[in-house]
Amino acid sequence: MEAYLDNSATTRCYEEVRDIVVKTMMEDYGNPSAMHLKGVEAEKYVKDAAKKIAATLKVQEKEIYFTSGGTEGDNWALMGTALAKQRQGKHIITTVFEHAAVSAPMAWLEEQGFEITRIPVDEEGNLSLETLKEALREDTILVSAMFVNNEVGAVLPVEEIGKIIKEKNPGTLYHVDAIQAYGKYRIYPKRMGIDLLSVSGHKIHGPKGTGFLYISDKAKIRPLILGGRQQNGMRSGTDNVPGIAGLGTAAEKIYKNLDSNTEHMKTLKLYFAEELGKIENVKINGPKPENGAPHILNVSFLGVRSEVLLHALEDMGIYVSAGSACSSHKRSGSPSLTALGLSVERKESAVRFSFSEFTVREELDYTLEALKKVLPMLRRYARK
Amino acid sequence: MYKAFLIKYAEIAIKGKNRYIFEDALVDQIKYQLRNVEGSFKIVKEMGRIFIYAQSEFDYEETVEALKRVFGIYGICPAIVLEDEGFEALSKEVAEYVKKVYGDRNLTFKVNTRRNKKSYPMQSMEVSSALGGVILDACPNMKVDVHHPDVFINVEIRNKIYLYSENIPGPGGMPLGTNGSAMLLLSGGIDSPVAGYMIAKRGVKIDAVYFHAPPYTSERAKQKVVDLAKLVARYSGPIRLHVVNFTDIQLYIYDKCPHEELTIIMRRYMMKIAEQFARADGCMALVTGESIGQVASQTIHSLAATNEVCTMPVFRPVIGFDKQEIVDVATKINTYETSILPYEDCCTIFVAKHPVTKPNIEIIKRSEEKLQDKIDEMVKEAVETAETIICE
Numbered sequence: 001m002e003a004y005l006d007n008s009a010t011t012r013c014y015e016e017v018r019d020i021v022v023k024t025m026m027e028d029y030g031n032p033s034a035m036h037l038k039g040v041e042a043e044k045y046v047k048d049a050a051k052k053i054a055a056t057l058k059v060q061e062k063e064i065y066f067t068s069g070g071t072e073g074d075n076w077a078l079m080g081t082a083l084a085k086q087r088q089g090k091h092i093i094t095t096v097f098e099h100a101a102v103s104a105p106m107a108w109l110e111e112q113g114f115e116i117t118r119i120p121v122d123e124e125g126n127l128s129l130e131t132l133k134e135a136l137r138e139d140t141i142l143v144s145a146m147f148v149n150n151e152v153g154a155v156l157p158v159e160e161i162g163k164i165i166k167e168k169n170p171g172t173l174y175h176v177d178a179i180q181a182y183g184k185y186r187i188y189p190k191r192m193g194i195d196l197l198s199v200s201g202h203k204i205h206g207p208k209g210t211g212f213l214y215i216s217d218k219a220k221i222r223p224l225i226l227g228g229r230q231q232n233g234m235r236s237g238t239d240n241v242p243g244i245a246g247l248g249t250a251a252e253k254i255y256k257n258l259d260s261n262t263e264h265m266k267t268l269k270l271y272f273a274e275e276l277g278k279i280e281n282v283k284i285n286g287p288k289p290e291n292g293a294p295h296i297l298n299v300s301f302l303g304v305r306s307e308v309l310l311h312a313l314e315d316m317g318i319y320v321s322a323g324s325a326c327s328s329h330k331r332s333g334s335p336s337l338t339a340l341g342l343s344v345e346r347k348e349s350a351v352r353f354s355f356s357e358f359t360v361r362e363e364l365d366y367t368l369e370a371l372k373k374v375l376p377m378l379r380r381y382a383r384k
Numbered sequence: 385m386y387k388a389f390l391i392k393y394a395e396i397a398i399k400g401k402n403r404y405i406f407e408d409a410l411v412d413q414i415k416y417q418l419r420n421v422e423g424s425f426k427i428v429k430e431m432g433r434i435f436i437y438a439q440s441e442f443d444y445e446e447t448v449e450a451l452k453r454v455f456g457i458y459g460i461c462p463a464i465v466l467e468d469e470g471f472e473a474l475s476k477e478v479a480e481y482v483k484k485v486y487g488d489r490n491l492t493f494k495v496n497t498r499r500n501k502k503s504y505p506m507q508s509m510e511v512s513s514a515l516g517g518v519i520l521d522a523c524p525n526m527k528v529d530v531h532h533p534d535v536f537i538n539v540e541i542r543n544k545i546y547l548y549s550e551n552i553p554g555p556g557g558m559p560l561g562t563n564g565s566a567m568l569l570l571s572g573g574i575d576s577p578v579a580g581y582m583i584a585k586r587g588v589k590i591d592a593v594y595f596h597a598p599p600y601t602s603e604r605a606k607q608k609v610v611d612l613a614k615l616v617a618r619y620s621g622p623i624r625l626h627v628v629n630f631t632d633i634q635l636y637i638y639d640k641c642p643h644e645e646l647t648i649i650m651r652r653y654m655m656k657i658a659e660q661f662a663r664a665d666g667c668m669a670l671v672t673g674e675s676i677g678q679v680a681s682q683t684i685h686s687l688a689a690t691n692e693v694c695t696m697p698v699f700r701p702v703i704g705f706d707k708q709e710i711v712d713v714a715t716k717i718n719t720y721e722t723s724i725l726p727y728e729d730c731c732t733i734f735v736a737k738h739p740v741t742k743p744n745i746e747i748i749k750r751s752e753e754k755l756q757d758k759i760d761e762m763v764k765e766a767v768e769t770a771e772t773i774i775c776e
Contacts (some may be wrong), residue, residue, distance in 0.1 A: 311599030378599075381635055381734070 002317040003363035007203075008150055008180060008296055008354035009321055014205045014253055017246040020045075021207055024242040032239045033230060042241050049248025053212060056255045057197070058188050065213050065235050066244050070179040073198025073213040074101040074144075076235075077175040080221035081142045081196070082109050088171065089139025090114045093132065097121055097339040099150050102177055106144075123340050124287045125154025129164060136168045143174050147181030151336040151352060152286025153296030155181075162193025173219050179203055179211075183254040184262055184294060195219040201243065205356070206250030210243035254357075261357040266294035268355055272364045273297055279371065281379075285342060285350055295355045298337075300346040301371075304378045309351055312374045318367050321352045385464060385484065386444060389451065390548055391434040392459035394556065409559035409587070410434065410456045416621065417450040431500065437465075448552060453619045455585050456562075457554030461538070464547040471506060471514070474545060478515050479522035481547055482537060492529035493519065497539045504541050511539060558587030560621055565589035566699060567662035568671040569654060570613060570625070572605055572727060575673030575702055577612045577719040578710050582701035583671045584620035591665050592623050592775075593658045595630040600734075605727035613775035615719045622776035626661050629769060630654075633762050634734065640754040644736045647681045648743045649752060652693045653763065659696055660767050669697045675705055680739040689743040 004012070013021075024045055030038030032046050050061040067073045082092070094106055096118045110116045117135045121127050127145070136143075143165050147158050158176055165174050175196040178187055182197075183204035189197055196219060201210030215221060215234070227236030254261070273289035276282050281302040286292060301309055306322035313320055337347045353367075393410060411427050411434060418425055423442025428435045436451075444462070451460045466477055482493075495512040506514070516528055519537065540546040568580040570592040584590045594609045606627060613623045630650075637649050658670050674682045681690070691698055702710050714720035752759075 307602065308599050311602050314603075315599055381638055 001362075001366050002319075003367050004319050005353045005355065005359070005363065005367065006319045006321050007356035007359070008352065010202045010208065011205045011356050012358060013207060013246070014250055016253060017206055017249050020249050021242040021246045024245045029241075032241060033228065042239075045241055045245040045248075046239050049244045049251075052248040052252040056187075056251055057214060058190060059214060060217065062232070063214055063217055065215055065231050066239065066247070067198075067211045067213055067235065068209055068240070069202070069211040070099075070177070070198055070200030071101040073200070073211050074099070074175075074177055074179075075105045076213055076224050077196040077198055077215075077221070078102065078105045078109065078142065078144060079224055081173050081175070081219075082112075082114060083222040084220055085141040085173070086114075089137075089141045091117070091137055091140045093117045093119065093135050093140055093143045095119050095121060095127060095145050095156070097125070097149055097151075097154075097336040098144070098146055099177060099179070100335075101179075102144055102146065103335065121154070121339060123342070124291070125149055125152055125156075125340060126287075127156050127161070129157070129160060132161065133164055133168065136165065136172065138169065140169060140172045143172060144177065145175075146177040146179075147187070148178075148184065148293040148296070149286070149336060150180045150296070151334060152298040152340065153180075153292035154287045155185075155291070155293055158187075158194070159192045166193045173221075180293065180296070183251070183258070184265075186255075186258065189214055189216065196221070201247040201250060204250045204254045207243050207246040210240065210247040212247065257357070262294045264357060265355045265359065268359055268361060268364060269294060269297050271361070272353065272368070273299075275364075275368050276371075279375065283346060285337065285346065286340060297353045297355075299351055299353065300342075300349040301351065301375060302345060302349055303382050304349050304375060306349050306351050308378060309349075309374070312378060313367070313370060316370045316374075318370055321354075322350070385481075386462040387438050387465045388463040388546065389436040389447070390461040390463050390546070391436065391451070391457055392461065392551070392554075393434070393456050394458040406456070406559055406562050407434070409562045410454070412561070413454045413456065413559050413621075414451065417454050418447065421446045421450050423447065435463075452552070452554055454559070455555055455557035455587060455619065456559035458556055460552040460554055461548040462550055462552070466545040466547060468501075468504070468541070468543075468545055471511075474539075475515065475518045478537070478539070478547060479518050482519050482526070482549070483522055485549060486523065486526065486535065488523065488525045490525045490527075491534040492527045492532070493535045493537055494528065494530050494533040495519070495537045495539065497541065499541045501541050501543060511541070515539065555585060555619070557585035560584065560587055561589055563587035565591060565665065565667045566669040566671050567658050567665065567667040568592040568623075569658050569673075570594050570609055571673070572608045572612065572723065572725075573673065574707075574714050574720060574723040575675060575678075575710050577616050577673075577723065578713045578717070579671050579673040579699075579701050580616045580623075581619055581713065581717050581719075583699055584616070588669075590616065590620045590623055590671070591626070591661070591667060593626045593628060593654075593661050593770075595654055595657075596627050597631045597634055598629070600631065600634075602727055604725075608722060608725050608727055610773055610775055611722050612719055613773075615717065615722060617776045619717065622774055624665065625773045625775050627771045627773060628657060628766050630766060633759070633766060636755065636758060636762060638734055641751045643734075644738060644740045645743065645748060645751050646734055646736060647739050648686055648689050648748055649755075651681055651686075651690045652748070652752075653759075655690060655694050655698070657763060657767060659694060660763075661770075662696060667696075669699050670694060671699045671701070673702055673710075674700045675702050675707075675710065678707065680741045683741045685742040686740075689745050689748055692745055 028041045030042035032043035050064045053064050054061045106116050119131050145156050165172050173195045176194045178197050179200045182199040195216040197214040199212050202208040223234045225236050230236050283300045285298040310322045424439040426437045495515045497508040497511040499508045537549050566588050568590050570576045580590050596606050613625045617623045
C-alpha cells in the first residue's frame, strides 16, 4: 500500500488538468501573442483561466497575473512593491514564520536598506495583533503575512490584519501568501483588504511551474520580468498556455467542491490526531488540530529524529515531510518551528502530515499501524 | 590551429623491458578518455613518444580536458602539423605561431630542432639558429636564452614538420590497469574519493564498497555516493560499487557492545566485509580515506585496532594530509561540492559523544565476543544481499 501524506509539498494533478495540458500542448499549441488564428485559439485558454480564477476570488480578470509559481508571486509582490513605493517609505512588516519565498526576499530588501519588522507568534502560531498595530507607521509601505503556515498549519486572521492596516494607514499595501490556503478557504481580497495575493498551481492539483499573483487594480507595483510586454507589460515572457490552462481548470474544480473537500480533510485530520494521541510521547506542534488548517498536521515523535522516521516510513510506501532536515553536524531546525519557540528535541523529531481531497482513511490507518511498528524500534536505537 | 598533440610521459620511460605494456595501457586510456570527445583521432606510438593526430575537426578544449584525466600523462603539447614546403615557408609559419601563442610578452626562448628526416637540406643546429633569428625579428620582446629559457620552441622534422611549444601539465602517475586493482571503502565524505583518485593515479583499477544504513541514512545519501563514484570514475574508469546494507549489523553492535567502542567495532566489520568483496573482485588491497588524528576513529591507536582485522594491505594515501590538503585535491578532481552535501552517513548516526580514542585491541576483541551468536551470519547476509552498481 502507498500513503501519500505530503500534499503540502505537492499534489497529484486532476485528470481534467492533465487533459487540458495535453490538448494545449498537442492541438491548440499556438502562441497567444501571435496574430493568426492559432494564436487566438491559444489566447482563449488564457482568458478562460483568468476568468475562472477571478471568479473564485470575486475579483476582475485583469487583476490576475500568471507566474511560474508561488515563489515568483511572493518575490514579485515584495520587490515590486518596494521598487514602486520606496519614495513613500522604506518600512515593511512581516511575520517571523513566513515561507522562505517571503523571508528570503525580505532579507534581501533589508540588505538594500529597507527596514523590516517581523511580528512574533506564540507557540500555537497566533500572531500578536497588538504588536502589529504598534508596528504600523506612516512610512510602512507593505505588510506581508501568510494565510496558512506551510509547516504547522497555523491560520492567520487575514481579514482582521487587513482591517488593522487599512484603518491605520490606507496607503500601505497588504500582501497575503495564500499558497497553502487557496483551495482550502474562500478568499475574497476586496472584502479582506488584500492588495496582493500569491498562489501556486501544484498545491491545488494543478501543474508545477504555474501560479498567479492577484494585484488589485488600485495597487501599483513594478514588474520584475521585462521583455515582450505580455500580460499588460507586467510580466513578460510567452504565456505558459498549458500551465495556465491547467491552473485555471484546477482552480475551478477545487472551489466547486470546497466545503465537502475541506470537511473531508478536517475529519481525517482530527481522526489522525486523536489516534496519534494514543501513542506515547507524541506532541502536536502549532495550533490545536481543530483550529489549524484542515490539511496540515505537524507532529513530534519524541526520541526519534524526523529524518530517520521519514526514511523508515518511506520504506513502507508512506510519504511525509520532515519538519527540518538536520544532520549530526548542523543542528539548525526549521525557522517556522523555531519561531514557535519549540524545544530542540521537539524540532528534531517533527514530521508534517498533509492531506488532500484524495486522502482516504485507509491510508491513515495504514500509517498508524506502520508508526506503531517502527517507533519502538527507532526509539530503542536513539543516539546516546 | 592545432592538429595534433604530443604526449609526454615520465615514469614509463624508465620501465625497461615492460615498457610496451605501460605504453599500450596509456594508448588504451587515451582512447578511452577521448571516446566521447567531438572529433576523430589517430593515436600512434612512435620513436618513444605518443602522438595524437586529429583526423577531423575537433573540440580543442574538450580534448585537452579529456587528456588531463589520463593517468601516466606528464605533459600535453598541442602541435601544429606542416607540410615541408621549404625553409622560407617554415620560417613564416614559425614566426606566426610564436606571435600567436606568446604575443608581445617578455620571454626568453630556445629553439630545439630534431631532424628525423635526414634528407632535409639543413642540419638541426642550423635550423634552430636560423629560426631563432626569425623569432627575434617577429617578436621584439623575446630574447634568446639557451641555458634557462622560459619557453622552448620545438621543431621536429619528419615526413611532415611538427611545431610545438606549450606544455599543458597532465595528471602524472601511471596508466590505469598497469598495477592491478584495489577495493576502496567509499563513504559520502571528502576523503575517500580523494584516496580512490590517488591510488587510481598509480595505475590501480578501483572498485568500491559503500555501507548503507536505511532508514538512518537516506536514499539521497546513497545517490550521493553513486555520484561521487561517477566523478572518480571520470579518471579511474568504471567503478563497481557494492552497496552493503549495514543497518542490522550496526544495531546488533549497538545492542551488545559498549557504546563508546561502537565506531571502532563497526569499522573492523566494514574492513572484513570490504575484504570479502576485494577477494571476489580480484583486488589485492583495500583503500581508505583515513588521515591520522582527523577523528576519534583515526587516531593511531584506532587505526591499529581497525587494521588488526585486515589480511590484505590497506592503502591510506591521505594518511599524512591535513584536511585542507585533502580539500584541495577534492576541489581539483571536482568531488568536493558533492562531498559536502549534508546527508548523514552511517558512521555518524550512532556516534557516541565520547568515543574511545585509544582503543585496546584486547578489550575490543572481548567486546566482539558478545557478537558471536549472530554476527557471522549477519555478515554473510550483508555480503550476499549487497547491490552492485556500475558507476561510469
